[in-house]
Amino acid sequence: MSTEKRPTPVNGIVITFFSTASAVGKTLVACNMASELAREGYRVCLADFDLQFGDVCNYLHLEPLRTLADVQRTMQVEGDSCRVQDFLTPYQNGDVSFSVLAAPKALEEAYNIHHDYAVRAIRKLQTQYDYILIDMASMFSTLNLAMLDLSTIVTFLGIVDFIPTIKNMKIGMDTLKMLGYDKNKIRLVLNRSDAKTRISLSDVQKLLGEPFYHVLPNDFRAASQSLREGIPLVLAKDHTDLGDALKALVARYTNHTTAPAETAKAQEESSWLSRIFS
Numbered sequence: 001m002s003t004e005k006r007p008t009p010v011n012g013i014v015i016t017f018f019s020t021a022s023a024v025g026k027t028l029v030a031c032n033m034a035s036e037l038a039r040e041g042y043r044v045c046l047a048d049f050d051l052q053f054g055d056v057c058n059y060l061h062l063e064p065l066r067t068l069a070d071v072q073r074t075m076q077v078e079g080d081s082c083r084v085q086d087f088l089t090p091y092q093n094g095d096v097s098f099s100v101l102a103a104p105k106a107l108e109e110a111y112n113i114h115h116d117y118a119v120r121a122i123r124k125l126q127t128q129y130d131y132i133l134i135d136m137a138s139m140f141s142t143l144n145l146a147m148l149d150l151s152t153i154v155t156f157l158g159i160v161d162f163i164p165t166i167k168n169m170k171i172g173m174d175t176l177k178m179l180g181y182d183k184n185k186i187r188l189v190l191n192r193s194d195a196k197t198r199i200s201l202s203d204v205q206k207l208l209g210e211p212f213y214h215v216l217p218n219d220f221r222a223a224s225q226s227l228r229e230g231i232p233l234v235l236a237k238d239h240t241d242l243g244d245a246l247k248a249l250v251a252r253y254t255n256h257t258t259a260p261a262e263t264a265k266a267q268e269e270s271s272w273l274s275r276i277f278s
């Protein structure tokens with residue numbers, strides 16, 4: 001695999017990580033996809049736009065000196081001459097490196113971010129990076145809608161655990177459709193697929209009106225070790241099924257694989273879930 005950096009792009013690809021419930025794996029998947037894309041030699045910037053409770057720097061064990069709040073403050077004074085690249089925090093693991101635009105440190109700063117500055121920051125990053133990955137909070141906020149508009153691909157993550165989570169996933173999917181987003185732009189990704197549940201995946205897919213584009217297995221041990229060490233699974237020395245599934249997701253996004261869309265298999269025949277929502 002080439003580690004040679006490509007020439008400066010004119011319009012980087014934006015991938016957002018969105019969900020309608022928290023703790024479904026947005027940050028874990030975003031950090032791993034950033035690492036894998038960087039490992040493949042792409043210029044990558046990972047922006048933490050879960051403004052109030054962002055976790056990217058915790059996952060990567062980074063201590064940012066500057067954040068999105070500093071970008072906004074500088075843009076308010078300097079306008080578009082603000083160099084967003086001066087506000088990024090580098091992540092490095094061996095030969096693999098990428099940049100992080102950290103979430104504001106203080107809650108008050110997070111609250112005062114205006115989506116207009118966030119959009120301008122991403123537009124600037126698009127002139128310097130092949131891929132801009134945006135980790136988001138689980139809500140339909142003005143900021144998130146602006147990011148969904150900018151996205152080349154929306155990674156809509158879900159887990160199948162309890163009825164309220166699935167109900168909210170349906171609201172999310174229906175809302176994205178109602179807002180007119182191109183179906184091909186939204187990739188429904190199921191995380192923690194083999195976690196213990198009595199809910200049938202085929203029922204969930206029927207309810208959502210979409211098959212899962214990709215499925216990530218449950219691996220609590222690997223996920224917590226990665227968090228403890230600050231090393232994304234795709235860069236870890238030990239091979240894991242979860243790490244492989246994350247690499248496969250990146251390969252599909254970058255078209256290195258021609259595998260047909262992986263749909264979740266029905267685990268059982270019951271359809272009590274669809275009856276509840278029908």
Ligand SMILES: Nc1ncnc2c1ncn2[C@@H]1O[C@H](COP(=O)(O)OP(=O)(O)O)[C@@H](O)[C@H]1O
Binds near residue numbers: 023191
């Ligand atoms: N596939 C997985 N298997 C096991 N644990 C996971 C998996 N994906 C995420 N986790 C764990 O679930 C928790 C929530 O993940 P996180 O990425 O922080 O969610 P979000 O950003 O959507 O709130 C974390 O402790 C993470 O390590």
Ligand SMILES: [Mg+2]
Binds near residue numbers: 026027028055135
């Ligand atoms: Mg998160």
